[in-house]
Amino acid sequence: MIIFDKKLYVSLTCQKTSHNFTKIAFKPLHTNLFNIVLLSIFLTIGSGKLYSQEIKNKKKPLATVKQTDKPATAVTDTIKLDTVRPKKTFLDGKVKYRAKDYAKIDQKKKLITLYNEAELYYKDVELKSGIIVLNYEKDEVYAGRIKDSAGVLSQYPNFKQGSSEVQPDSIRFNFKTKKALIFNSRTEQGEFKIKAAVTKKENDSVYFLKNARFTTAADIDNPEYYFQTSKVKFIPGKKVITGLTNMVIADVPTPLALPFAYFPMSQEKSVSGIIIPSYNDSNTRGFSLQNMGYYFALSENYDLTVLGDYYTNGSYAMRFESAYAKRYKYRGNVNIRFENLINSERGYPDYSKQNIYNIQWSHSRDTKSSPTSSFTASVNMGSSKYFKQSINQANIGSSLNNTLSSSISYSKTFSTIPQARFSLSATHQQNTQTEEIIMTLPTLQASIDRVYPFVGKDGVKKGFIKNINLQYNLSGKNNIKTTDSLFFKPQMFRDAQIGMQHTIPLSTNFKVFKYFSATAATNYQETWVTKTIDKNYNVDQGKVVNTVVDGFDSFRTYNFTSSLGTTIYGTFNFGSDKRIQSIRHVMRPTISYSYTPSFEKYYDNYSVDASGRLTDQYTRFEGGIFGAPGKDNSNIVAFALSNTFEAKVRDRDSTKTEPKKVMLLNNLNFSTNYNFNANGKDVLAWQPLLISGGTQLLQNKMNVNFGATLDPYALDNNNKRIGTYNIDNGGSLFRMTNANLTLNYSFSNKGTKDDKNVQSQRNGGRKDDLFGTNTDLTDPRNSQFANEKDDDKDVISEFFKSKIPWDMTLAYSLTYTNLQRENKISGNSVMVSVNMDITPKWKGGVSTGYDFVQKGVTFTQFRFERDLLSWRMAFNWSPLGPNANWNFFIGIKSGMLSDIKWNKRSTLNR
Template identity: 70%
Template sequence: MTREYTSLHFTKIAFKPLHTNLFNIVLLSIFLSLGSGNLYSQDIKKKQTTIPSKKQEVKSSDTKNSVDKSVVEVKTDTVRLDTVKVKKGVLDSKVKYKAENYVKIDQKKKHITLYDKAELYYQDVELKSGIIVMDYEKNEVYAGRIKDSLGNYTQFPNFKQGSNVIEPDSIRFNFKTKKALIWNSRSNQGEFNVKAAITKKENDSVYFLKGARFTTAKDIDNPEYYFQTNKIKFTPGKKIVTGFTNMVIAGVPTPLFLPFAYFPLSKETSVSGIILPSYNDSNDKGFSLQNGGYYFALSDYYNLTLTGDYYTNGSYGIAAQSSYGYRYHFQGTFNVRYENNITSERGYPDYSKTKIYNIQWSHSQDSKANPNSTFSASVNLGSSEYFKQTINQINVGSSLNNTLSSSISYSTVFNGVPQSRISLTATHSQNTQTKEINMTLPTLQFSVDRMYPFALNDGAKKGFIKNINLQYNLNGKNSFKTTDSLFFKPEMFKNADIGFQHSIPLSTNFKVFKHFSVSSSLNYEEVWYFKTINKRYDDQLNTVITTDVKGFDTYRTYSTSTNLGTTIYGTFNLGSDKKIQSIRHVMRPSISHSYRPSFEKYYDTYATDASGTMQKDYTRFEGGIYGFPNKNSSNFLGLNLSNTFEAKVRDKDSTKTEAKKIMLLNNLNFDTSYNFDAKTLNWSPLRVSGGTQFFDNKLSANFGATLDPYAIDNGGNKIDVFNINNGGSLFRMTSANLTMNYSIDNKGTKKDKNSQSLRNGGRGDDLFGSDIDVGSDRKSQFGDEDEEDEISEFFRSKLPWDMTFAYSLTYGNSNRENKVIGNSIMVSANADLTAKWKAGISTGYDFVQNGVTFTQLRFERDLMSWRMDFNWTPFGDNASWNFYIGIKSGVLSDIKWEKRNLTN
């Protein structure tokens, strides 16, 4: 580094001894007694009181003084003499600064004074303040506020070193020792805002605070609540340790205090710690402590939470939850819970004791991890009564779901010509009403991509021959059917069904008469089983006995199908001066034919009575997981007609010249078939279905009806007589249904607020109620945690709200009952009553049962740093209420009060 001297002019005066006059000798001796060496004089220029605000730079010169630039590199040194050693520079790097009013440099005191919107940058320190005084000899800086014309303090210091920011009234900092003394500092540490009367900075990693308060409130000067303590020691980004701490709410000290406290502030990883339980009571289980436990921050990639519940009547529950993830590879969650659920007291008639469990696992792989192989999991299995009997209910709506399902799959692709792929899947389906479980462990699927043996190398595939293609598919299953009580017990695996299905579809497609598309296929299928059945009549038991026959067996079938279709367009012009200018009708008629011959050779007979005269046909492949060959041939002619209707209407905006397109009917389908090989009832019922949307696609409506051409007798049995020939109409409506769904809001796109409900198999809306989160990190039940409302004198001109509406109507007349089987409506609505009050309701009515469906009322009050909510299910099997008030911040989520009660 080159050395630069301050811009001063020196004049050197040297005295020589004289030989002629004694007076001069005496005078010289007097001067030598007063001082010796060198004498200096200095030329001083006039001081400047202000400096332009634009950024400039000053560098010292030996010949010229230059102070017209506001970014200065200052280094001081003594003048080099023969008898004086050179001193090292005071500052270690450049000092950049500026001020709006003036910059004052005092070389004698070695001070730089900046006034009004002052800024100073040195090393890793950034300092902004009303006034800044830097002593570059002592390596110290002082910053403070200034008064405006009205005498009010403004321009408070903003001190930033690295990632730490402090906003005090004034500060004194030493660049060498890194020590600082700070008055009325305000800083942000993690989720905490900290204010202290006096702060002493020992070094970059240790601060001592006196007369401090800390809170998660945004306004540190007027917080809704804070913790008052006289002594704090904290390490930025790591921890806060306090002495005696008292909680203050709305400026009023509370009886809540701690002799000491410790708060982790780690930014990189979570910190292990205790999870405080919440207190609740129940009418049939007594008092309880719920969701207490410990959180283990095991690494950056996975964690573990262990929690438990205990009720005074002996009920208890334990749970383990883990989240894991590896960026750009995979992520997932795992939850398992077990409960020993006791109702009432021993000796009472309503006493019961059940053991229930639930396992949930979700895993997803990043598409970038391996483009050729994927692994995913979505597991939700357990006791059928879990969501109805659990003592730690998370989502009430989940108890209304009757099905649990799971899937774990792995697939990989083999690149080649042709390309092939293989996948392994384990599935689980559970009916919580019947408690029946169907499980495959595993399912094998292997396929080879479509091959065109007659296509040219240039890839052209035109005509019947060149479009001939074939594939190969292999499916294998190891299937189990069991119940709740036998799940994963030895009895479950004894009745496993194992089978393989091979299929080779051969197909082609081409056009005829330019406008008709034809597709034809031939499908060969071969099925392997390792267990078949045998039926015989037992004379002693007087019944038919079915026994399993173990061993390899197989059957082979084939079928053909052909489809002919086209598209017809029709436009009806009504006039450009009409509101509806034109209607467009698109018809897609198609005729299909399918044929499957009889495979009677796979059938045997067995006696159904002791005499043996009554015989019945059966196939040994009955009950197989891939079905069995049909004895009767089928020869179907299918008729299908699909329609769509669009309209062009004049736009309400007169400035637009183009007509507006609207959809009248998304689809209107007619579907029936005729079986040539059936001896009676050749025509199948005509199925009519359709759907459309209204109000900018916010309201969707779907309808359907089944029309049977055959009549029924007095016993309700279908007879081989057309209904019109039996004195009726052309068709007899046997069933009809209408469903409508409407979702609207004035807040934009509605968020998916029920992820837990979806994992449990429930709905993604609020029709079955919103989540009741009883975890330690409680979220808003309205799902708008990140939304900020601007509070003004008038809240909003439009009241924020959202609504979901569903209606279902089902009509039945298969046996002349002519009645409405189902007729119900469900509504869910949420609204912001004020900037801080939210309310919601989920309810419905069943017009057939004449009763109110599941109903939930919910209220929430935003208390800025706190949240208060109330959730009430007034009646039904899940009748309960829940009241909660607590701090939003996750680091203080255990500071809460919660009251829950099951009222049924």
């Protein structure tokens, strides 16, 4: 009998398999009265003594005890307590099991057998298999496969305890000791898939494996590669420690072997470890070990990677990379690169030595962490020639860019009335061609919001008077202008310019004749500086020299501006039955006037020869950090007209009743100005007419931008502008001095292209791949396959039944120049980049172009990549120009085994 819930007795014949969901306990068997009497007789005979006759014991009278007044002595019971502990019942939790065919209970052998799609649940243990045998006397369970109708073994066991899961051929598990013996187990831990002939589960956290293989391939039974070892200690979620380990590729053992191996498998955070270098050779620097280093998992919030290169001719490079983040607070990364480059050998004529470096820092703060303040940083500074000469960067977009820029800023807003705010920032601009560096360390900006002094209690701002407003702005700078060679040297700081400017703008806006918007403003500025100049003729040098004068000085300026503008709408209707039903034209004309008086009082005369002849004027604020006051008054009126053209077109889909809007021209702008103080010689009244425009064509896939400059004045015989109109000189109304046209066309049949070339974008370059994809040789695993996941469907058979995925970017640029009667095409080039999925596993791409003026091929790059399932192979080749190079890489996709790779590349021609 089996007792359920310790109360209900159910015979075996009445038991149902679907109801065995209760706690099991075993008690002594119950039998009928006859068996009890019979058993008592045999027990009495076996334990007693036999006599020929019954002998009665003689009874002795009990001794009388005399009563006394003393208390009676307590009698101690000499019978000892039973020291035999009751047997603990089997299992201390609920067991739930089921089977498709049957659940058989053998009470004699203490077995429960579950057959076909058997399932057993006990505490955190889940077991599914073809057959499950539970021995409740030994507290063990066995699970294995069964044969199907074709005689093939199927229904592999699936054993799950907590977060660990195993799929073996068979398994034996003890519920009390928690030990298990597993045959041909298959398990996954993170990216690793492990298969072992025999696995011994020592406890909840330690496994010992014999004849094991582990891999990151999708198919553990038929992997592309695996590591074979005879002994393994496996701690789930933490680490794998092996004995002699051999790498096997396509079932062929390789000579790659290690006496022992350690694989961290922590899922909570990264683990520190060595980064294995790659080997290369160079014609100019000798043999090298590249990208060797160490990764420090310092904490959950930040890490550090230290990488280095070494060449046998003495060249070396160091890189420090760190990423940090704190949820809902901030995130960023820091990259510091230094290279000591030696070309050739000492004593040879082509020997050279130089140090180059690059520092990059990016930081952003979550706006929710502090709504009233912010801190951001975007730093990219270093040697001007770093991206052109680096031995570990093939960043074409960055090497062609001529500007490096940085900005670090902190801002704070104060909840006052009126609201006040200030910001403190440091900026950096570097021209990599001239090696000139301009920095502000720091820049202070402060302001108080607009104040409307004439607004009534109702707060309505309407009319000329009530819209009058003023505010206060403060700007302070410490400006430094230096070069690469003087960067962060004492002279750099000695030449710094310090100044501060106070600005109080007063403005208003109002309506004129209902349809015109008018503005009027005046602006007062006061500028403070700490350095001025003094010009004098130096007799010894025979020229005019500038002498820097240290000390506080200031000047004050003011100006007046006004503008009048409106918006004009025009619609041309062609009829609802036409393909183009109407065209809408929106014009926004604006006329503005500005006047700045002469501040000649800040100007002085200086002599230009030994006789002391005064022929020129200067201001001591010349070259100042905030400029200088103007000597001549400015009296200018400016004209501007912007246009947009939009059409309503009947949709090709006949089910749609509403026409769709199509933008014909996003913008068409005209602008010029007239100077009333022009003298007709040095200063001409009319400025050239500037025309610019742009639109999008082909379903917004093609961007078209154009521009032109039209000069109304003629040229003399020396090609110098003169105060004679071109039409009066026998020419046309305007003389086109330059024009440009650019086309950008991106189209694809596989959706939106991902942004590429992040490094190039940080340097102000392009995000597309017209200049090729950047190859950061410190991380050669960057690939188009990096974010793709493998799937099990057979894409090969379906691939050629569909369109081949591809994308293309096309750019065309045309420039015309006629500033001094050149009348020539100064620029005419086309660039194209194409990427294509040649097969589901092969990707190819090319970036190239042609310059029709220089008659030569522009930068060209060929790209090929092969998805080798758990491996990746890539080859990039730039065959032309000073950046000609090639790079080949093959390695494992998994980040855990990223050091298992082979990388070979040519030496950059730098």
